[in-house]
Amino acid sequence: MRGVIIVGASVAGVSVAESLREHGYSGPIRLFGAEGRLPYDRPPLSKALLRADAPDDPPPLRPRSWYEANDVGLSLGHRATGLVTDPHGVVLDENDLVTADHLVVATGARARRLPGVDGPGVHYLRDHDDARRLRAALGGSGRLVVLGAGFIGLEVAAAAVDRGWQVTVLEREPGPLARVLGPRAGALCVRPHLVRGTDLRFGAAVAETCPEGIRLEDGSVVPADLVVVGAGAVPNTGWLSGSGVEVSDGVVCDAHGRTSVPGIWAVGDVARWRNELTGRHQRVEQWTSARDQAALVARAIATGDSQGWATPPYFWSDLFEHKVQFCGHASPDSTVWTAQNGNRTLALFGRAERLEAVLTVDAPRLLGLGRRRLAERGGWDEAVAWAKEAMA
């Protein structure tokens, strides 16, 4: 038995190893990570780790002793540069070949670079070294321009406002969070920013960096001492080229995590799974989905009993002291129902008589109950009736 190789040691990869042992898998497990540090959680990188008093090292996903206790061979600081099949194996650092019965691709994604946006004052945020550099840069003060009003951009903007920066957010789309929430619901999430004086500009097309800051396509200049780009992520699939594993905006997977090559699986940000509940076939760059996918693949490898992915994608965001939580998939043409009561905000997204997604601000219990309705394929009318009562 050659065992399982997991390529990529973030939450998806580590969760596969953990779940394999939970399902009684007794073969060798080897976990390879490109970064030199013990695997850690990424969500805090754009939140708590940007605070002035943040610890220098991110909290590890599992202590080093966990890998020994579970007989998981952890190799850090090795980059996967190629994949071979039959027997399945990974080429590390263009040199060493390691083979296995099953290979799980969990190499994640990297920050999308914007052409024309570069220079010493420009930061991207993906790994802990990025976060540490940005945290140090935020030790000064001045004008920060954030490019992109997605969750990463809005979280960084909030952290910078808290540290005394004057912050402008430039977004090409007509509203915030449009890629995830569709055109209508993003405004519900940015109120904390408006209260704190963040300058949010939509429909702003960035051309390039210039000595004064950022130049827009209309020629105007937004002054900046520091720039942070939050323009989404690109899956790390370059090392798979020529391997026979089908790649098209991520590793193409079915609802079980199987790639086009038997015995090769993919999970997390790098993978494009089909979701049996939502019917979507798209990459979902979310912590909970990475965990769900890892558990399904581990179960299939360990027991031979394969189940399809049928849980709604879920994520959270922290903006100042406010908690934004979203579950499901919003469509551009979803019906959106919203209500507010005190500090709590609830929005439901529906289409074709079905509940599609739930958004809350500072109402975690309602998010949890809404998620359950989504998982049970709840209807739209019942959901609205529930929401009216819950928010009364």
Place this chain on the structure above:
Amino acid sequence: MKGMTMKITVDPARCQGYANCVAAAPDVFDIDDVTGKVVLLRTEGDPGEIREAARACPVAAISVED
């Protein structure tokens, strides 16, 4: 097995209000809307749901003993 007694411990100090527990076992776990922290509603429930709630917690704020 429904209603079998297990020892459930929650740690509100660790809780970050992710609400994974409410989705998994809404009869047992709640999140207080004011504090944003986990609250134990009952000390028993569906063992499968309770275990899933503990497993799904990103900050391991729930522990379960049989």
